[in-house]
Amino acid sequence: MTQHKENNKEDQSLVYKVLHGNMEAFETIIKNTERLVTQIVFKMVQHADDRKDLMQDIYLNVFQKLSSFRFQARLSTWIAQIAYNACLNYATKKKLVLLNTWHTENDNEDETLNKALDKFNLFYGETEKLLFQKELAKILEDEINNLAPIHKTLIILYHYEEISYEEISQITALPIGTVKSYLFRARKTLRDNLLLRYKKDSL
Amino acid sequence: MIVEHLTEKEIQQYAIDRPGCEISTVEHLETCEYCNARVASYQLMFTAFSELSAPVNEFDLSSMVMSRIKQKKKSFLPDDLFVYSLVLVALVFTGVVLYSFRYVFLQLFRNLSYTVVYSAAATIFTILLLQLIENYKKYQRKTDALDIV
Ligand SMILES: [Zn+2]
Numbered sequence: 001m002t003q004h005k006e007n008n009k010e011d012q013s014l015v016y017k018v019l020h021g022n023m024e025a026f027e028t029i030i031k032n033t034e035r036l037v038t039q040i041v042f043k044m045v046q047h048a049d050d051r052k053d054l055m056q057d058i059y060l061n062v063f064q065k066l067s068s069f070r071f072q073a074r075l076s077t078w079i080a081q082i083a084y085n086a087c088l089n090y091a092t093k094k095k096l097v098l099l100n101t102w103h104t105e106n107d108n109e110d111e112t113l114n115k116a117l118d119k120f121n122l123f124y125g126e127t128e129k130l131l132f133q134k135e136l137a138k139i140l141e142d143e144i145n146n147l148a149p150i151h152k153t154l155i156i157l158y159h160y161e162e163i164s165y166e167e168i169s170q171i172t173a174l175p176i177g178t179v180k181s182y183l184f185r186a187r188k189t190l191r192d193n194l195l196l197r198y199k200k201d202s203l
Numbered sequence: 204m205i206v207e208h209l210t211e212k213e214i215q216q217y218a219i220d221r222p223g224c225e226i227s228t229v230e231h232l233e234t235c236e237y238c239n240a241r242v243a244s245y246q247l248m249f250t251a252f253s254e255l256s257a258p259v260n261e262f263d264l265s266s267m268v269m270s271r272i273k274q275k276k277k278s279f280l281p282d283d284l285f286v287y288s289l290v291l292v293a294l295v296f297t298g299v300v301l302y303s304f305r306y307v308f309l310q311l312f313r314n315l316s317y318t319v320v321y322s323a324a325a326t327i328f329t330i331l332l333l334q335l336i337e338n339y340k341k342y343q344r345k346t347d348a349l350d351i352v
Contacts, residue, residue: 023269030265035257042258052262059268060275117240136247137254159252187215191248 011075019067030059033076037083039161040171043153044087044098054090058083073170080171084153091149100148116195136194143193151186158183209238218245 017025037058045051062079069078091098144152150172157163157171165183169176209217213228221229232238301308 023272026272027265027269030268034260034264038258038260052260055260055264056268056271059264060271063268063272117237117244136251140248140251141255159249160255160257184212184215187245187248188211191245194248195244 007074008071012071015066015069015071015075018063026063029062029075029079033079036076036080036161039156040080040083040153041087043156044084044149045090050090054086055083058086061086073167077167077170081173084171087149096149098149099151113192113195116198139194139197140190143190143197146193147186147189151182151189154179154182155186155190206235208235209241214238214241215245218242218249 014025014029018029037055041051041055041058045054058079062082065082069075073081088098090096144155147155154168154172157168158165163171165176165179168174168179172179174182209228209231213224217224217228217232232242
């Protein structure tokens, strides 16, 4: 709570400075939020050149709209919201698919998965698992990239940027229940694929 | 005996937020090796997230944005200067016309009482002044937002 108040104070002072002509303050805002905006744009947009233009447009938009920011959310959340919307508009223009239908509605482990899990259990805490762990980040990155753009974004915002369900809901304008259920599915898909690759690698 | 294992949701919740779980979940996990392996598989995945690297832009975003804002400022100011010089030209022109044809106008107003003429002039002057102040305020706000220090 105190942390939130501190953030709010810093946000207010930065916004005030920018609105009174201090452009260094706007550079600070960019530097503070660039990582989050980059994460969203990288997960939502495949094409590197388009990302470059889009990110600039996002911050020009932030600059123009700054006087309408009312501090109902954190500045970073508000900027992330603008970034996410810009990506949605981009996808609509390019007619890109941002969500896919999940292949399986079955929550139970199937047999292949169970075998992988058994193997995993066997090695739990052993050298093999440690070796696997080193490669795991690389495999995880691959598997995340195989997810649909919106699931990718949610997974990274929650598990890497450590943003709460509530804030993700604000950024994406999705109901919290939807955010949770997308995340549930995305985690399960990722975990299943990791296990299957683990099984394959350890054979 | 048929064992009811935990649902995938319960497994995920335990792996993410242990204190927020039902007691029955915690109790089940005290004895079930299979569900423990399922939890462990998620936990292992979550630790791998911290080893991912954040994407980095291969360009200097902030200087690119700042130069585009400066460009906007440049293209914005001449436009406004143009509008204001037009207003100035119009004012000078009106002044010249009024001065050149002053006898005609005086003739025109001679029949009217001074009170009517003065109150009409005062009204027009007040409206113009208010408009000018309003425009000046708008202009100030725009330049404030675009003022590069
Ligand atoms: Zn069980």
